[in-house]
Amino acid sequence: MTSTSGPPDHDVADLGLAAEGVRRIEWAEREMPVLRLIRERFERDRPLDGLRIGACLHVTTETANLMRTLKAGGAQVVLAASNPLSTKDDVAAALVAEYGIPTFARRGEDRDTYYAHLNAVADTHPQLTMDDGCDLVSLLHSERPDQVTDVLAGTEETTTGVIRLKAMAADGALGFPVIAVNEAQTKHLFDNRYGTGQSTVDGILRASNILLAGRKVVVAGYGWVGRGIASRMSGMGAHVAVVEVDPVRALEALMDGFAVMTHSDAAAWGELFITATGNLNVFRREHFEAMRDGAIMANSGHFDAELDLAALRALAEGHVREVRDNVQEFDLGGKKLHLVAEGRLVNLGAAEGHPAAVMDMSFANQALSAEYVAAHHAELEPKVYVVPEAIDAEVARLKLAALGIELEPMTPEQAAYVASWQHGT
Ligand SMILES: NC(=O)c1ccc[n+]([C@@H]2O[C@H](COP(=O)([O-])OP(=O)(O)OC[C@H]3O[C@@H](n4cnc5c(N)ncnc54)[C@H](O)[C@@H]3O)[C@@H](O)[C@H]2O)c1
Numbered sequence: 435m436t437s438t439s440g441p442p443d444h445d446v447a448d449l450g451l452a453a454e455g456v457r458r459i460e461w462a463e464r465e466m467p468v469l470r471l472i473r474e475r476f477e478r479d480r481p482l483d484g485l486r487i488g489a490c491l492h493v494t495t496e497t498a499n500l501m502r503t504l505k506a507g508g509a510q511v512v513l514a515a516s517n518p519l520s521t522k523d524d525v526a527a528a529l530v531a532e533y534g535i536p537t538f539a540r541r542g543e544d545r546d547t548y549y550a551h552l553n554a555v556a557d558t559h560p561q562l563t564m565d566d567g568c569d570l571v572s573l574l575h576s577e578r579p580d581q582v583t584d585v586l587a588g589t590e591e592t593t594t595g596v597i598r599l600k601a602m603a604a605d606g607a608l609g610f611p612v613i614a615v616n617e618a619q620t621k622h623l624f625d626n627r628y629g630t631g632q633s634t635v636d637g638i639l640r641a642s643n644i645l646l647a648g649r650k651v652v653v654a655g656y657g658w659v660g661r662g663i664a665s666r667m668s669g670m671g672a673h674v675a676v677v678e679v680d681p682v683r684a685l686e687a688l689m690d691g692f693a694v695m696t697h698s699d700a701a702a703w704g705e706l707f708i709t710a711t712g713n714l715n716v717f718r719r720e721h722f723e724a725m726r727d728g729a730i731m732a733n734s735g736h737f738d739a740e741l742d743l744a745a746l747r748a749l750a751e752g753h754v755r756e757v758r759d760n761v762q763e764f765d766l767g768g769k770k771l772h773l774v775a776e777g778r779l780v781n782l783g784a785a786e787g788h789p790a791a792v793m794d795m796s797f798a799n800q801a802l803s804a805e806y807v808a809a810h811h812a813e814l815e816p817k818v819y820v821v822p823e824a825i826d827a828e829v830a831r832l833k834l835a836a837l838g839i840e841l842e843p844m845t846p847e848q849a850a851y852v853a854s855w856q857h858g859t
Pocket of ligand 1: 592593594595622625626630654655656657658659660677678679680683710711712713716734735736737779780781782788
C-alpha cells in the first residue's frame with residue numbers, strides 16, 4: 435500500500451487512470467439528481483462533520499458520487515471494494531487522485547488482498563460502517579471485537595447482507611444498530627428489480643454477444659432481482675422459466691406468464707441459466723450433468739456460491755479455458771459448459787453494474803440514512819432497522835421532482851373520505 439505526501443493512503447491499480455475515472459464519474463452524476471441535491475445541502479449543513487465512515491461497496495462511478503456526497507457532509511470516508519471483480523480501476527484512481535478519498539480496491543484482487551483492503555478500512559476505526567454484503571461488519575465482529583464499541587451504527591445495501599445481519603441480531607451477536615437500506619421501497623423496488631434486471635442482461639451480452647430472442651432462459655429465484663431479470667429477458671424475446679422454493683413467488687411467476695419448473699427439469703430444458711436466490715449450490719453436479727452442450731451460466735446473487743463451482747471444476751478435470759473476456763469454458767468430455775464472470779455478480783463483473791439513475795435512489799437512501807444515524811444513534815439499539823418512512827418518501831419525492839413529474843393532490847373531500855370510517859357506500 436502506498437502512502438505519499440500527495441494522495442491519501444490507498445491501494446489502487448494505476449493512478450494514471452484517474453482522468454478517465456473523473457470523466458465517467460461526472461457522466462454518472464448527470465443521472466443522479468437526487469444525490470446531487472443532497473450533496474449540495476450536505477455542503478451547507480455538514481451533518482456528518484468529523485464522522486469516520488468506513489465503506490465496503492462496489493467501486494463504481496455511482497459509489498464515487500456517494501463518497502463525494504458523504505465527504506461534502508463533513509465525513510472522513512475510507513473505501514474498500516465489496517467484491518474482487520466489481521472494481522473499476524479508473525474510478526478507484528479518481529477517488530484517490532481527484533477526490534482525496536482513501537481507496538483500497540484493485541479489479542481481480544485475490545482473497546488475501548481483498549481482506550487486506552477490508553483491514554485497511556478497519557484500521558481507521560470507523561464510527562459508521564457502510565456495507566454491501568456485511569463483510570466489514572463481519573470482520574469487525576469476528577476479528578476485531580474491541581473495535582465494535584467504536585461503531586455508532588452501520589448501513590447495509592443488499593438483501594444478502596441484511597439476511598446475515600438479522601441472523602447476527604437473532605443470535606444476540608450484533609454489536610451496533612444497522613439500517614437496512616435494502617428494505618427501503620425506493621431501493622429494492624427499483625435497484626434490485628430494474629437495475630439488476632437491465633444490468634444482468636447487459637453483463638451477459640457484453641461477455642457473450644449471444645442472441646436472446648428465442649433462447650431458453652432459466653431464472654433461479656423470483657425475488658426482486660429474479661423478477662427484474664425474468665421480465666427483461668422476456669422483453670428481449672427469450673422463453674423464460676423460473677425455479678422457486680417459495681409457493682407464493684412460484685405462483686406469481688406463473689401468473690406473470692413464465693413457466694415454473696424444478697432445477698432438474700430446468701437443467702435439461704435451458705440454454706442460459708441465471709441465479710438470483712441469495713442461496714448456495716442452486717445449480718450443482720447433477721444439474722451440470724443434465725445441461726446441454728454450450729449451456730451458459732451466470733449469477734446475479736451477491737456471492738459466487740450460487741453455482742457449485744467446485745463440482746463444475748471437478749467435472750472438467752482441469753479442462754478450463756478463457757474463450758472470451760469474462761467467459762470460461764468447462765470441457766466435460768462430451769460437452770462444454772460456459773461460465774460468465776467467474777460466477778460472481780455478472781452485472782458488475784462483466785458490465786458496469788446498475789445504471790446511475792437507479793443508484794441515485796439507493797445511494798440517496800444511504801446518504802440520508804448516514805445523516806439519520808449521525809443524529810439519532812444514541813436512541814437506537816443493536817438491531818436491524820428499516821429506513822425511516824420519511825426518508826423513503828423524501829427520496830421518491832425528490833426523484834419525481836427531478837424528473838419533472840407532478841403528483842395529483844387529493845381534494846379536501848377525498849382526504850376526508852379516505853380518513854373516515856363513517857362514510858358508507
Ligand atoms: N447483482 C446485483 O447487483 C444485486 C442487486 C441487488 C441484490 N442482489 C443480490 O441478489 C440476491 C437476491 O436478492 P433479492 O432482493 O431478489 O432477494 P429476495 O429474497 O427477494 O429473492 C430471493 C428468492 O430466491 C428464492 N430462493 C431461495 N433459495 C432458492 C433455491 N434454492 N432455488 C430457487 N429459488 C430460491 C427465494 O424463495 C426468494 O423468492 C441476493 O443475494 C442479493 O443480495 C444483487
